[in-house]
Amino acid sequence: xxxxxxxxxxxxxxxxxxxxxxxxxxxxxxxxxxxxxxxxxxxxxxxxxxxxxxxxxxxxxxxxxxxxxxxxxxxxxxxxxxxxxxxxxxxxxxxxxxxxxxxxxxxxxxxxxxxxxxxxxxxxxxxxxxxxxxxxxxxxxxxxxxxxxxxxxxxxxxxxxxxxxxxxxxxxxxxxxxxxxxxxxxxxxxxxxxxxxxxxxxxxxxxxxxxxxxxxxxxxxxxxxxxxxxxxxxxxxxxxxxxxxxxxxxxxxxxxxxxxxxxxx
Amino acid sequence: xxxxxxxxxxxxxxxxxxxxxxxxxxxxxxxxxxxxxxxxxxxxxxxxxxxxxxxxxxxxxxxxxxxxxxxxxxxxxxxxxxxxxxxxxxxxxxxxxxxxxxxxxxxxxxxxxxxxxxxxxxxxxxxxxxxxxxxxxxxxxxxxxxxxxxxxxxxxxxxxxxxxxxxxxxxxxxxxxxxxxxxxxxxxxxxxxxxxxxxxxxxxxxxxxxxxxxxxxxxxxxxxxxxxxxxxxxxxxxxxxxxxxxxxxxxxxxxxxxxxxxxxxxxxxx
Numbered sequence: 001x002x003x004x005x006x007x008x009x010x011x012x013x014x015x016x017x018x019x020x021x022x023x024x025x026x027x028x029x030x031x032x033x034x035x036x037x038x039x040x041x042x043x044x045x046x047x048x049x050x051x052x053x054x055x056x057x058x059x060x061x062x063x064x065x066x067x068x069x070x071x072x073x074x075x076x077x078x079x080x081x082x083x084x085x086x087x088x089x090x091x092x093x094x095x096x097x098x099x100x101x102x103x104x105x106x107x108x109x110x111x112x113x114x115x116x117x118x119x120x121x122x123x124x125x126x127x128x129x130x131x132x133x134x135x136x137x138x139x140x141x142x143x144x145x146x147x148x149x150x151x152x153x154x155x156x157x158x159x160x161x162x163x164x165x166x167x168x169x170x171x172x173x174x175x176x177x178x179x180x181x182x183x184x185x186x187x188x189x190x191x192x193x194x195x196x197x198x199x200x201x202x203x204x205x206x207x208x209x210x211x212x213x214x215x216x217x218x219x220x221x222x223x224x225x226x227x228x229x230x231x232x233x234x235x236x237x238x239x240x241x242x243x244x245x246x247x248x249x250x251x252x253x254x255x256x257x258x259x260x261x262x263x264x265x
Numbered sequence: 266x267x268x269x270x271x272x273x274x275x276x277x278x279x280x281x282x283x284x285x286x287x288x289x290x291x292x293x294x295x296x297x298x299x300x301x302x303x304x305x306x307x308x309x310x311x312x313x314x315x316x317x318x319x320x321x322x323x324x325x326x327x328x329x330x331x332x333x334x335x336x337x338x339x340x341x342x343x344x345x346x347x348x349x350x351x352x353x354x355x356x357x358x359x360x361x362x363x364x365x366x367x368x369x370x371x372x373x374x375x376x377x378x379x380x381x382x383x384x385x386x387x388x389x390x391x392x393x394x395x396x397x398x399x400x401x402x403x404x405x406x407x408x409x410x411x412x413x414x415x416x417x418x419x420x421x422x423x424x425x426x427x428x429x430x431x432x433x434x435x436x437x438x439x440x441x442x443x444x445x446x447x448x449x450x451x452x453x454x455x456x457x458x459x460x461x462x463x464x465x466x467x468x469x470x471x472x473x474x475x476x477x478x479x480x481x482x483x484x485x486x487x488x489x490x491x492x493x494x495x496x497x498x499x500x501x502x503x504x505x506x507x508x509x510x511x512x513x514x515x516x517x518x519x520x521x522x523x524x525x526x527x528x529x530x531x532x533x534x535x
Contacts, residue, residue: 108392110389122388125416127373130372130398134399151389203451
C-alpha cells in the first residue's frame with residue numbers, strides 16, 4: 001500500500017494505539033513523555049510521531065480542528081493498521097463540578113457534527129469502547145488526576161451564534177439555550193471532534209475513546225461586556241497539557257497490557 | 266409521597282437496583298431465582314416484585330412493550346428511590362456472529378423510538394453506565410454465557426421496517442425499508458429490540474445508572490424468508506432456558522454493582 005494521501009503514512013509507520021490531539025503543535029509535546037519517539041510524517045494539519053511508552057508501542061497524530069479533518073485522519077490511520085484511537089483534547093465545561101484543569105473522560109458524545117451523519121444516521125449512538133473508558137478511568141486514578149466520566153457535546157461550531165460569541169453579534173434562536181439544555185441533559189463538556197471518532201470506530205469494529213482537559217467554563221467565557229474572548233479566558237497551560245499527555249499515554253499502556261494478557265476489552 | 270399513578274408503588278417498595286423485563290409474566294420467574302421475594306404491586310402491564318438476591322436488595326418491574334410505557338415506569342421508579350436500572354429482555358440480531366441463545370450486552374442504543382426524543386434531542390447519545398456494562402461483562406464471564414457487547418437498535422415498531430413486504434399486515438411496505446436492516450448490519454449494530462434507548466437516555470439525563478442485556482431469539486435478516494412472511498409465533502425460540510439465564514445474569518449484574526457500590530461507599534452515580 002502506498003502512502004496515505006493526507007497523513008502521508010504507510011503500514012508500519014504507526015502503532016495500533018494512536019493518541020489524537022487536535023493541535024499539530026501538541027504532538028511533539030505528547031511524544032516528549034515517551035521513552036523514545038520519532039516524527040514519521042508531517043503534512044497540512046497532520047503530524048505523526050511513533051515511539052514506545054513504558055513498553056507499549058504508541059503513536060500520536062494530530063487531527064486538526066473539527067470532525068471533517070478528523071474523519072480523514074481516522075480513515076487513513078485505520079488503513080495503515082491503527083485499531084485503537086484515543087482523543088486527547090481540550091474542552092469547555094458545562095457543569096459546575098467540572099472545573100478548569102480537571103480531565104473529562106468521554107464515554108459518549110452528542111452528535112452536533114456533520115461528518116458523522118454522512119457515515120451513520122443520527123439515531124446511531126456515538127459511544128466509546130468500554131475497554132478504553134475503563135483504562136482511561138484507571139489511568140486518571142493512577143495519576144491522581146481529578147476526572148469526570150460522561151457525555152461530550154461535539155459541535156462543528158466554535159463561535160456559536162449566540163449573543164456576543166459569533167462575529168458581528170450574529171445570532172440564531174436555536175443556539176440561544178443550546179448549552180443550558182445540554183447542561184440539563186447532564187452533558188459534561190463541549191468540544192469538536194469526539195462524536196465522529198466514536199461513530200467511525202464503532203461502525204468499523206475498532207476501538208475509540210476520548211478525554212479532554214477542561215480549558216474553560218462555557219457559561220463564564222463571555223465577559224462582563226458580553227464579549228467572547230477565547231484568547232483571554234481559555235486556560236491551556238503547559239501543566240494541563242502535560243497531565244493530558246500523561247493520562248493518554250497511560251491509557252494506551254493499560255490497554256496494550258490488557259490486550260497482551262488476552263483481554264480484548 | 267403517595268402511590269405512583271401507574272406502578273402503584275411508594276417509597277420503600279423497591280430496592281435501588283431494578284431489573285426491567287418487558288413482559289409482566291416474567292417478573293415472578295425472575296424473582297423465583299432470588300433468596301426471597303414478594304409481589305409489591307400489580308397494575309396494567311406493571312408488575313413489581315422486591316426481595317434479596319445473594320444478600321443484595323433487588324426489585325423487578327415489567328415495563329410493557331415499547332418506550333412510552335417504559336418511560337412511565339422509569340419516571341415512577343426513580344420517584345420512589347430506584348437509582349440503577351438493568352433491562353433484561355429478548356432481542357433479534359443483525360450479525361451472523363451472534364447466535365440464537367447468546368446474550369447481548371448493550372453499551373448503547375440507536376434511537377429509533379419516539380419517547381426519548383421528547384426528553385432529549387436526537388443528537389444525544391443513548392449510552393449505558395460503564396459500571397453496569399463492566400458488571401454485565403463480569404457476570405457473563407462468571408456464568409460462562411456466550412455474550413456480545415455492542416449497540417442495540419431500539420425501535421417503536423415490531424412488524425414494520427422489514428426488508429420485504431409480508432411483515433406488516435396486508436403486505437403494507439415502504440421502499441425506505443428495503444435496506445434498513447442491511448444498513449444496521451453494516452453499522453455494526455448487534456441487536457434489535459424496543460425499550461433500551463429510552464432507558465439509557467432517561468437514566469443518563471437524570472444522573473442515574475442504566476444498562477441492558479437481552480437474549481437473542483433470532484437473526485432479523487433471516488427471520489422473514491423469501492416470501493417476506495414474518496410469523497414470530499412460529500419462528501421465535503422461547504423454548505429453552507433462555508429466560509432463566511436472562512434472569513440469572515440480570516440478578517448477578519445487580520449483585521456485582523451493589524457489592525462495588527458498598528466497597529466504594531458512595532452513592533450510585535453515572
